[in-house]
C-alpha cells in the first residue's frame with residue numbers, strides 16, 4: 001500500500017486508463033485454421049466441448065475445499081484461511097519456484113506478451129545474446145502467433161500465464177482448467193510445444209490453485225519477492241528514475257549478499273514503456289557481473305516442456321565481456337530487502353497491471369474520503 005499512497009490519484013487514473021486502452025484494442029481474430037478459440041481476455045466457458053473433454057482427462061477429486069476469493073482484486077481473507085498457503089497475502093509459497101537455482105544468476109522473465117512491442121525486446125535480447133522465459137497470455141498468443149514462433153526460433157523459453165489474466169484464486173477449479181488448457185492449446189498450435197512452467201497472474205496462488213495446476217502438469221514460478229518486482233508495470237505513474245533507482249538498490253543488496261541462489265524478476269513485454277525500461281534494467285545486472293538466464297537454465301531442466309522435444313533448449317547466456325560504460329551507479333542508500341524476502345500484508349497484493357491497479361486507486365480514494 002505504501003507505494004500507492006505516495007502516488008497521486010491522477011496518476012492512478014492514468015494507469016487505469018492505460019490498462020483499459022490496452023484491453024480495448026481492436027477485436028482480434030478468434031480463429032486460426034481449423035480452430036475456434038474462446039473470446040479473448042475473458043474466462044473461457046467451461047461447458048464447451050473442448051473444456052468438457054479436458055475435464056474428463058483429469059481427476060479433481062481431493063482438491064482442497066478452500067472457498068473462492070472474491071473481489072477484484074481479491075481481498076485477503078480475515079481471519080486467514082488455515083492451510084491455504086496464499087502467496088499474495090501471507091507470502092507462503094509451498095513448492096512453487098521462487099528463486100533461480102543457480103548462484104549469482106538473474107532469471108530473466110517477461111510476462112503478459114506477446115504484444116506489438118515484443119519485437120523491439122527480441123531485437124535487443126538477440127543483440128545482447130540473452131535468452132529469457134516468456135510467460136505468455138493465451139489471448140495474446142492467438143493474436144501474435146508469429147511472435148511466439150520467433151521467440152522459439154531465437155532460443156527463448158516459453159511458459160504459460162493463463163488465457164485471460166484473471167486472479168486464479170477467484171476462479172473455480174474447472175475455470176482454472178479452461179484457462180490453462182486453452183493457453184496450452186494456443187501455444188501448441190503455434191509451436192508444437194506443451195508448456196510445463198507457468199506464472200500465476202498477479203502472483204495470485206494458493207493450495208487449491210496449486211492442486212489443479214499440478215493435475216495439469218504445471219510448475220508455478222513466482223518471483224523472488226518485492227525486491228525483484230522491477231515495477232515496470234507502474235510506468236508512467238512511477239517515474240523511470242524511481243524504477244531504476246529502486247531496482248539498483250535491490251541489485252546492490254543482492255551483490256553484497258553471498259549470492260548462493262539466483263533470483264527471478266517480474267518484468268513485462270507489455271508495452272513501449274516496459275520494453276524500453278528492460279533495456280536499461282538488464283545493463284544494471286550485467287555491470288554487476290550477474291549471469292542472466294531463462295528458467296530452464298536456472299532450474300537445470302533440459303526438458304522444459306511437457307511435450308515437444310524439438311525446441312531449441314536455451315543455453316546459458318554469454319557472460320558480458322565488457323561492462324557497459326554507461327551503467328548508472330547506485331543513487332539509493334542500501335536497505336532493500338535481501339533475496340527471498342517477501343513483504344507481508346497488503347502491499348504485495350498490488351502487483352502487476354490491471355485490476356490490481358484499479359483497486360488500489362479505489363482504495364486510495366476510499367482512504368482519503
Ligand SMILES: *[C@@H]1O[C@H](CO)[C@@H](O)[C@H](O)[C@H]1NC(C)=O
Nearest residue numbers: 257258259260261338339340
Ligand atoms: C547465504 O545466505 C542465505 C540467506 O542469508 C543463507 O540461508 C545461506 O545459508 C548462505 N549460504 C552460504 C553458503 O553461506
Ligand SMILES: *[C@@H]1O[C@H](CO)[C@@H](O)[C@H](O)[C@H]1NC(C)=O
Nearest residue numbers: 117120271272273275276277
Ligand atoms: C517508444 O515509442 C517511441 C515513440 O513512438 C519511440 O521513439 C521509441 O523508440 C519506443 N521505444 C521502444 C522501446 O519501443
Ligand SMILES: *[C@@H]1O[C@H](CO)[C@@H](O)[C@H](O)[C@H]1NC(C)=O
Nearest residue numbers: 103104105288289290291319
Ligand atoms: C564474474 O563472474 C564469474 C562467474 O560468474 C567469475 O568467474 C568472474 O571472476 C567474475 N568477474 C568479476 C570481475 O567479478
Ligand SMILES: [Zn+2]
Nearest residue numbers: 111112201352
Ligand atoms: Zn501478468
